[in-house]
Amino acid sequence: MSTRSVAKKVFDFSLLRRVLKFASPYKRRFFISLALAIILAAFSPARPFLIQVTVNDYIREGVSGDSSVKIKMEELLIWITVIQVGLLILESAIRFYFTYLTSWLGQTVVKDLRVLVYEKILGLNLSQFDKTPIGTLTTRTINDIEAINDIFAEGLLPIIADLLSIVCILFYMFWVDWQLTLICLAPFPILIIATWFFKESVNKSFIRVRNAVAHLNAFVQEHITGMQVIQAFSAEEKEFRKFKTINREHRNANINAIFAYSVFFPIVEIVLAVGTAMMVWWGAVHALNIPVNQASELPGKMVAFYFCLNLLFRPLRVIADKFNVLQMGMVASDRVFKVLENEDYIKTQGDYAPQQVKGKIEFDDVSFAYVDDRYVLRNISFKAEPGETVAIVGHTGSGKTSIISLMNRLYHIQKGAIRIDDVRVEDYRLDVLRRDIGVVLQDVFLFSGSVLDNITLRNPKISKEQVVEAAKLIDVHDFIMRLPGNYDYNVMERGSTLSMGQRQLISFIRALLYNPSILILDEATSSVDTESEKLIQKAIDTLISGRTAIVIAHRLSTIRKADRIVVLDKGEIKEVGTHEDLLALGGFYSSLHFMQTEVDKAV
Numbered sequence: 001m002s003t004r005s006v007a008k009k010v011f012d013f014s015l016l017r018r019v020l021k022f023a024s025p026y027k028r029r030f031f032i033s034l035a036l037a038i039i040l041a042a043f044s045p046a047r048p049f050l051i052q053v054t055v056n057d058y059i060r061e062g063v064s065g066d067s068s069v070k071i072k073m074e075e076l077l078i079w080i081t082v083i084q085v086g087l088l089i090l091e092s093a094i095r096f097y098f099t100y101l102t103s104w105l106g107q108t109v110v111k112d113l114r115v116l117v118y119e120k121i122l123g124l125n126l127s128q129f130d131k132t133p134i135g136t137l138t139t140r141t142i143n144d145i146e147a148i149n150d151i152f153a154e155g156l157l158p159i160i161a162d163l164l165s166i167v168c169i170l171f172y173m174f175w176v177d178w179q180l181t182l183i184c185l186a187p188f189p190i191l192i193i194a195t196w197f198f199k200e201s202v203n204k205s206f207i208r209v210r211n212a213v214a215h216l217n218a219f220v221q222e223h224i225t226g227m228q229v230i231q232a233f234s235a236e237e238k239e240f241r242k243f244k245t246i247n248r249e250h251r252n253a254n255i256n257a258i259f260a261y262s263v264f265f266p267i268v269e270i271v272l273a274v275g276t277a278m279m280v281w282w283g284a285v286h287a288l289n290i291p292v293n294q295a296s297e298l299p300g301k302m303v304a305f306y307f308c309l310n311l312l313f314r315p316l317r318v319i320a321d322k323f324n325v326l327q328m329g330m331v332a333s334d335r336v337f338k339v340l341e342n343e344d345y346i347k348t349q350g351d352y353a354p355q356q357v358k359g360k361i362e363f364d365d366v367s368f369a370y371v372d373d374r375y376v377l378r379n380i381s382f383k384a385e386p387g388e389t390v391a392i393v394g395h396t397g398s399g400k401t402s403i404i405s406l407m408n409r410l411y412h413i414q415k416g417a418i419r420i421d422d423v424r425v426e427d428y429r430l431d432v433l434r435r436d437i438g439v440v441l442q443d444v445f446l447f448s449g450s451v452l453d454n455i456t457l458r459n460p461k462i463s464k465e466q467v468v469e470a471a472k473l474i475d476v477h478d479f480i481m482r483l484p485g486n487y488d489y490n491v492m493e494r495g496s497t498l499s500m501g502q503r504q505l506i507s508f509i510r511a512l513l514y515n516p517s518i519l520i521l522d523e524a525t526s527s528v529d530t531e532s533e534k535l536i537q538k539a540i541d542t543l544i545s546g547r548t549a550i551v552i553a554h555r556l557s558t559i560r561k562a563d564r565i566v567v568l569d570k571g572e573i574k575e576v577g578t579h580e581d582l583l584a585l586g587g588f589y590s591s592l593h594f595m596q597t598e599v600d601k602a603v
Contacts, residue, residue: 016330018333019330022112041164043090044165045308051084053080098161116340117336118141125411125412137339143210147210148336150326150329151329151330155322155329159319159323163319166312180283183278183279184278190271194267195319201256202321203324205257207331208253209253209254216250219242265317268317276306276309279306283301350425350427350428352423360383360421361518361550363381363383363418364417364418366379367379367380373414376399376571380572384550385548386517388549388563389544390565393554393566394568394569400522400552407437407518408520435516436517437518437519438514440521441507451483451487451491452487454510455467471509475539476505476506519547519550522552559579561579563578564577565577565582
C-alpha cells in the first residue's frame with residue numbers, strides 16, 4: 001500500500017488495528033485511557049449546567065428577594081462556587097492523568113516498535129542496503145516511528161475524548177432548548193466544509209513534509225559520509241545547491257500547512273462569533289415574546305449556552321488537526337510496516353551447529369546476481385581443503401568480493417551450492433557459520449569508541465589480557481601502545497583518526513581473537529605503505545597458519561605461496577592452479593603477472 005493510497009482513504013481501520021496490536025501488552029492502560037475520555041466528556045456539560053442554575057436560582061433570586069433571602073442565597077452561591085472549583089480541579093487532574101497515560105502508551109509502543117524495526121534491519125540482506133539509502137532507513141527507524149507515538153498521544157484517544165465531549169455538550173444543549181441549539185448551530189455547516197478543506201490541504205502538505213524529511217536525511221547522511229570526496233573535487237557549491245533545492249521543498253511543504261492553519265482558525269473564530277451573535281439575537285427576540293414567568297429562565301440559559309458554544313468549538317478547532325496527525329501517524333506506520341514486511345531477509349532456518357568447523361570449502365556450480373538475472377558470477381566451482389590457502393585474483397569487477405560475500409551468507413545464491421565441511425551453508429545455524437568465518441575487508445569499518453571496543457566489538461567474554469596477547473602474537477602491540485591512551489584511544493567515527501594500515505592491523509587482532517576456522521582476506525595489503533604492508537604480511541602469515549584461508553589480492557607477489565590460485569574474469573573462472581603452474585600455462589594469469597611486473601619496474 002503506497003503512501004498516496006493511504007492518504008486518500010478517509011480512515012484505514014486495518015492499518016489502525018495493526019498499530020493497536022502493539023498496544024495489546026498495555027491494554028489495561030489503554031482501557032483506562034478510554035474510561036478517562038468518557039469521564040472527561042461527562043464533565044463537559046457540568047459547568048454550563050451549574051452556571052445556569054447559579055444565574056437562575058441564586059443570583060436572580062438573591063437580587064429580587066429580601067435581606068434574609070439574600071443572605072441565604074449568598075451562602076448557597078459560595079457553596080456552588082466551591083463545587084465548581086472542585087469540579088474544575090478534579091477535571092484538570094483527570095485530564096492530566098489522561099494526557100500522561102496516552103503519551104506513556106505512545107512512547108512505550110514506539111520503544112517496542114523501534115526495537116522490532118532495528119532487529120529487522122539487522123537481519124536484512126545486504127542487497128537491501130545496496131538499494132536503499134541509509135538516510136531513508138534512518139528516517140523509518142526514528143522519524144516515522146516517532147510519528148506513530150502521535151497516534152496515541154495526539155491522535156486516536158484525544159480525538160475520541162473530543163468527539164465524546166462534543167456529543168455530551170450537544171445532548172445537553174438540545175435537552176435545555178432544542179430551538180436555541182439549532183439557531184446556534186446554523187453556521188455549523190460552514191465549519192464542516194472548512195474543516196474538510198483544511199484536513200485535505202494539511203494532509204497533502206504533511207505527506208510532502210514527510211517525503212522531504214526522508215530526502216533530507218538521505219542526502220545529508222550520504223554527503224557527510226562522503227565529505228572527503230566532495231571537498232577533494234571542489235564540489236561543495238554544486239552539492240550545496242542540491243541541498244538548498246531539497247530544503248526549499250521541505251520549507252514550501254511546511255508553508256502550505258501553515259497557510260491552511262492561518263485560514264482555518266480565523267474561520268472557526270468567525271463561525272463561533274456568528275453562532276454567538278445568533279444566540280444573542282434569538283434571546284433578545286425571545287425575551288420580548290414570552291411571558292414574564294418564562295423569561296426568568298432565559299438569563300441562565302443564555303449564559304450556559306455561551307459557555308457551551310465555547311466548549312463545543314474548542315475541540316472543533318483542533319479535531320481536524322488531530323485527525324491529520326492521526327493520519328500522518330498512519331502513513332508513517334504504513335512505511336514502518338513495509339520494513340517489517342520486507343521478505344528479503346537472511347533466512348536462518350538452518351539448525352546444523354557443530355562445535356568446530358574443520359574448514360573444507362566447496363563451491364559447486366554457483367551462479368549469483370545482485371539484481372534479477374544480471375549474473376556477476378557464473379558456474380563457479382572450486383574447492384579448498386582444511387588448512388589450505390586459496391587465492392582469488394582478477395581484474396576489478398571480475399566477482400572476487402562477491403565470492404567471499406556468499407560464503408557467510410551475506411547474499412543468497414540463485415544457482416548451485418556452497419558447502420562447508422560437505423554441508424550446505426543454508427543448513428548451518430547462521431551464528432555458528434559466521435562464528436567460524438573470520439573476515440578482514442579492504443575497507444575496514446571502525447565504530448566510534450576505543451581501540452579495545454573495536455577489537456572486541458564490546459563482547460564481555462573477551463578480556464583486555466586476551467586482546468593484548470593477540471596483539472603481541474601478530475606484532476601489533478607496540479603500534480597500539482604508541483597511540484595516545486593506547487588501547488583506550490578513541491578512533492572516532494569510521495576510524496577517521498587512524499591510517500588505512502592501522503585500521504587493517506586492528507581488524508587482524510579482531511579476527512584472531514574470534515579464532516575462526518576459515519579466514520577471508522579481501523585486498524588486505526592494498527592501499528597501504530611499505531612499512532605497514534610488511535607488518536600486515538607478517539600478521540597474515542600468523543593468521544592463516546593452520547586455517548583455511550581465502551585470499552583476494554591485487555598484488556600477485558603476496559599470493560605466491562597459495563596452495564591454489566583461482567583466476568576470475570567477468571564472473572567466470574578462467575584458470576586454476578599454483579603460481580608456477582599458471583605462469584607455465586602462459587594464459588590469463590601469466591598476462592596479469594606480466595603487466596604487474598612491468599608496472600612495478602616502471603615505479
